[in-house]
Amino acid sequence: MSPFGSSKKIRLFFTTDVHGSTRVFKKFINSGKFYEAQVIILGGDMVGKMIVPLVEQANHSFRANYLGKVYDVADGDELKHLEQTLEDSGLYPIRVSPDEVRAFGEDKSLVEQHFAQLAKQRITTWLQIADERLRGTGIKCYVQPGNDDPYEIDEALKQSECVMNVDETVVDLDDDHQMISVGAANQTPWQCPRDLPEEELTRRIEGVAGKVKNPANAVFNLHVPPYDTNLDVAPELDPNLTPKLSLSGGFKMIPVGSTAVRAAIEKYQPLLGLHGHIHESRSAQKLGRTMCINPGSEYGEGVLRGVVIELSKQKLENYTFTMG
Amino acid sequence: MTVQDAAQMAAQQAGDVFSRKASGLTRVVSPWTALAYSFVAPNITQASFYLLWSVTLFAGANMQIAILFMISLLPFAAIYVYFSASMPRSGGEYIYISRVLTPFLGFIASWTLTIVGLNWQGNNTNYVINWGFGHTFMQLGLVYKNQAMFSLGTEMAKTQGSWLVWIMGTISLMLSFYVIYRGIKLFMRFVWAAMILTWVMLAVYAIVMLSVNPTVVAAGMKAVQNIDYQNVLAQARSLGWQPGLYALLPTVLAGMTFMNLTCLGSTYSANIAGEIKRVDKAQPLAQYGSIILFIVYYEIFTYVTYHGVGVDLLQAISKLNSQGADVPIFKAFPQIPYLMVYATQNPFLLLIGGPFAWGLINWVGAMGLAFAPVRNLFAYSFDGMLPPKFNEVNRRGSPVYAVLLGFVIAWFQFTVNCITPLLSAYQVYTITIWFFGWMFLSIAAIVFPWRRKDIWDKAPEVTRQKLLGAPAIVVWGVVGFIISIFVMYATLLPFFQGASVYAQLPALGVSFGFYMILPIILYFVAIYMNKRRGVSLDKRFREVPPD
Numbered sequence: 125m126s127p128f129g130s131s132k133k134i135r136l137f138f139t140t141d142v143h144g145s146t147r148v149f150k151k152f153i154n155s156g157k158f159y160e161a162q163v164i165i166l167g168g169d170m171v172g173k174m175i176v177p178l179v180e181q182a183n184h185s186f187r188a189n190y191l192g193k194v195y196d197v198a199d200g201d202e203l204k205h206l207e208q209t210l211e212d213s214g215l216y217p218i219r220v221s222p223d224e225v226r227a228f229g230e231d232k233s234l235v236e237q238h239f240a241q242l243a244k245q246r247i248t249t250w251l252q253i254a255d256e257r258l259r260g261t262g263i264k265c266y267v268q269p270g271n272d273d274p275y276e277i278d279e280a281l282k283q284s285e286c287v288m289n290v291d292e293t294v295v296d297l298d299d300d301h302q303m304i305s306v307g308a309a310n311q312t313p314w315q316c317p318r319d320l321p322e323e324e325l326t327r328r329i330e331g332v333a334g335k336v337k338n339p340a341n342a343v344f345n346l347h348v349p350p351y352d353t354n355l356d357v358a359p360e361l362d363p364n365l366t367p368k369l370s371l372s373g374g375f376k377m378i379p380v381g382s383t384a385v386r387a388a389i390e391k392y393q394p395l396l397g398l399h400g401h402i403h404e405s406r407s408a409q410k411l412g413r414t415m416c417i418n419p420g421s422e423y424g425e426g427v428l429r430g431v432v433i434e435l436s437k438q439k440l441e442n443y444t445f446t447m448g
Numbered sequence: 449m450t451v452q453d454a455a456q457m458a459a460q461q462a463g464d465v466f467s468r469k470a471s472g473l474t475r476v477v478s479p480w481t482a483l484a485y486s487f488v489a490p491n492i493t494q495a496s497f498y499l500l501w502s503v504t505l506f507a508g509a510n511m512q513i514a515i516l517f518m519i520s521l522l523p524f525a526a527i528y529v530y531f532s533a534s535m536p537r538s539g540g541e542y543i544y545i546s547r548v549l550t551p552f553l554g555f556i557a558s559w560t561l562t563i564v565g566l567n568w569q570g571n572n573t574n575y576v577i578n579w580g581f582g583h584t585f586m587q588l589g590l591v592y593k594n595q596a597m598f599s600l601g602t603e604m605a606k607t608q609g610s611w612l613v614w615i616m617g618t619i620s621l622m623l624s625f626y627v628i629y630r631g632i633k634l635f636m637r638f639v640w641a642a643m644i645l646t647w648v649m650l651a652v653y654a655i656v657m658l659s660v661n662p663t664v665v666a667a668g669m670k671a672v673q674n675i676d677y678q679n680v681l682a683q684a685r686s687l688g689w690q691p692g693l694y695a696l697l698p699t700v701l702a703g704m705t706f707m708n709l710t711c712l713g714s715t716y717s718a719n720i721a722g723e724i725k726r727v728d729k730a731q732p733l734a735q736y737g738s739i740i741l742f743i744v745y746y747e748i749f750t751y752v753t754y755h756g757v758g759v760d761l762l763q764a765i766s767k768l769n770s771q772g773a774d775v776p777i778f779k780a781f782p783q784i785p786y787l788m789v790y791a792t793q794n795p796f797l798l799l800i801g802g803p804f805a806w807g808l809i810n811w812v813g814a815m816g817l818a819f820a821p822v823r824n825l826f827a828y829s830f831d832g833m834l835p836p837k838f839n840e841v842n843r844r845g846s847p848v849y850a851v852l853l854g855f856v857i858a859w860f861q862f863t864v865n866c867i868t869p870l871l872s873a874y875q876v877y878t879i880t881i882w883f884f885g886w887m888f889l890s891i892a893a894i895v896f897p898w899r900r901k902d903i904w905d906k907a908p909e910v911t912r913q914k915l916l917g918a919p920a921i922v923v924w925g926v927v928g929f930i931i932s933i934f935v936m937y938a939t940l941l942p943f944f945q946g947a948s949v950y951a952q953l954p955a956l957g958v959s960f961g962f963y964m965i966l967p968i969i970l971y972f973v974a975i976y977m978n979k980r981r982g983v984s985l986d987k988r989f990r991e992v993p994p995d
Contacts, residue, residue, distance in 0.1 A: 151992040154993060408830075408839065426902065
């Protein structure tokens with residue numbers, strides 16, 4: 125061992141909030157090789173938000189209306205291309221008859237049922253891709269569901285050989301660093317599947333943080349950012365979920381992070397905090413000795429926002445935001 | 449969770465897609481709010497000096513017609529409309545150019561617009577002290593026949609060589625950056641106050657100007673400051689001013705340079721494109737609508753000024769100012785709000801409709817020009833273009849070192865202005881630099897459908913509109929490119945043909961050196977530094993292959 129300490133470094137790549145974008149997920153799987161990282165981490169919110177119906181027409185072509193643009197495509201390559209384009213943006217295209225579209229409009233529970241099924245299906249496909257690409261590379265791949273992800277996907281996440289669901293667990297990144305992960309968030313206005321009261325979130329974080337051997341050298345992978353930092357700034361919403369405006373016409377911005385996460389970071393003072401959840405709040409800020417990072421997200425445009433991090437034995441050597 | 453999913457939200461509202469109950473999507477702001485946002489951004493009250501400066505630099509310009517050439521901004525507005533609908537992200541041209549062309553060009557274009565903002569805060573600080581507070585004391589000195597007050601005003605109105613101006617300006621800048629340091633909440637309160645004052649000032653000014661005519665003003669000049677109206681015109685004529693001279697070309701050139709400069713910043717609504725409902729309607733309303741409103745404001749201001757003061761006096765002052773012959777007569781550059789003292793000696797009206805209100809509005813306006821650029825310095829640091837120190841924030845979340853760097857850049861510009869008129873031609877070259885950035889934006893628009901086919905293919909209908917059989921964004925890109933080249937040429941024209949070529953050469957050199965050479969150096973230094981850290985800069989922006 126060197127008298128000056130270990131010069132061994134570990135390189136991590138962290139991204140978050142891919143929200144159903146297959147293109148972004150594939151980039152994430154390739155990020156280990158691309159950025160020469162030994163560990164790649166996906167911090168939560170894997171599923172998308174919207175179903176786009178591709179309505180079958182009388183002439184067996186398909187019609188979709190998305191963002192004001194009407195797509196009329198023939199069955200076959202054209203249709204497949206459209207489906208891939210929508211999938212890459214995080215959407216779920218489904219082929220349906222006009223009657224089925226009407227049923228969707230009338231019965232919202234059908235949307236939720238289909239959604240869970242489609243989300244699970246996509247995760248399963250993703251994991252197959254990940255296994256094919258990561259097998260034999262030595263790259264560790266850790267993911268966790270975020271507050272937006274339905275519990276139905278947890279079963280699918282167990283199927284992978286190379287991707288590990290680390291939600292509410294402690295894992296060893298190397299000999300010197302451990303990582304705890306919690307994908308749940310404090311309550312949001314949308315009543316997401318894994319929204320929790322702050323007290324419950326505290327309990328879950330404590331449940332894993334208490335198992336860490338050396339918190340000062342740990343990584344806290346907590347989906348929601350700590351409250352009142354640069355990482356958790358979002359527009360304040362009124363009861364109709366409309367952003368409130370400031371006097372000058374801009375948005376009234378408020379902190380929306382978690383007090384439980386902040387308290388945990390202030391209590392344990394880990395080496396690093398990895399967060400997501402607020403896509404537009406890409407930032408890095410120190411809370412005491414802990415560097416907290418939110419790389420933001422641009423999944424809709426197929427952009428992989430992330431951060432490359434180098435840790436030495438007891439130190440965060442550097443971090444570099446990326447846009448791939 | 450994000451409001452950046454607004455485009456998807458719009459699709460949901462249109463009933464074309466089905467979203468989950470817990471979608472994380474917000475309702476979004478109305479098109480009218482977007483219009484208000486675009487109108488708020490530029491500081492329109494500076495019409496007061498552009499109206500004077502442009503008629504000499506472009507002799508023969510008819511300003512009321514020149515104002516209409518602000519329409520030449522519409523192609524750029526269209527480009528922002530199309531881009532913002534397909535890439536609804538914060539960052540504006542930095543995002544568009546980086547994605548479509550290269551990160552390097554995105555950085556150069558963004559850097560120029562960032563430093564323009566910071567340097568203009570320096571320039572505006574000179575204006576605030578000289579023509580805001582200096583003119584206020586001069587006017588009050590004249591009204592109350594108080595020589596000491598008038599002398600204090602003339603000292604504060606000195607453009608160079610006054611320690612008082614330098615001290616006041618430095619304090620003013622420190623206060624501005626303190627507000628920026630305190631954050632957006634406090635800053636927005638100032639912005640709102642300035643907005644109210646802008647309209648109150650215009651109303652008071654218009655009432656005063658509509659209540660007088662050039663004959664009354666001529667009598668006022670004699671009575672208040674013992675200046676002979678006819679003598680002013682005669683002196684201007686002796687310097688080459690030709691009354692009644694109007695020509696099309698200078699009118700076009702003035703319109704496309706100084707008039708456009710007044711409303712640069714109206715494209716800011718593109719920066720919140722992701723949060724706007726019905727992007728297909730909101731962005732056109734905000735981008736095109738704000739330009740129309742600027743034209744209306746400018747025409748009202750010009751009309752009432754011409755009505756009260758007269759075209760001849762304004763043109764004569766402009767000519768005298770260009771030769772440095774205005775100060776011996778008026779004891780300072782008589783910017784338009786100062787002329788109010790010849791129309792009314794009511795101190796209340798002078799304060800609300802004249803230089804004092806103008807100074808306060810411009811102090812806040814200057815702050816606004818620096819606010820976003822300081823955020824950009826912070827962002828450059830994130831992207832590895834500037835050292836990591838500049839993205840450090842304090843406990844309040846304020847980027848302390850980025851604020852300090854912004855202050856230093858603005859203060860440097862202000863200090864140089866206090867010492868030497870070296871950068872006095874800077875304003876003209878600001879337009880050059882701005883359109884240099886927009887030239888790349890136009891190129892990005894031209895190649896967008898082919899170079900980023902992946903984004904183009906899924907762009908909303910508003911972006912994919914056709915014009916003359918081609919994608920409209922391409923057509924407007926071509927028009928924008930031609931306008932950019934023309935405007936850059938137009939801003940350089942006084943340099944090419946002016947008598948003071950050697951005086952302007954350093955300003956031209958400094959402007960271009962700072963804007964174009966420094967960012968290139970910075971870019972390559974950043975590449976070297978990032979390589980040493982293990983992740984090359986190139987890799988930070990390069991797309992990770994998905995397959």
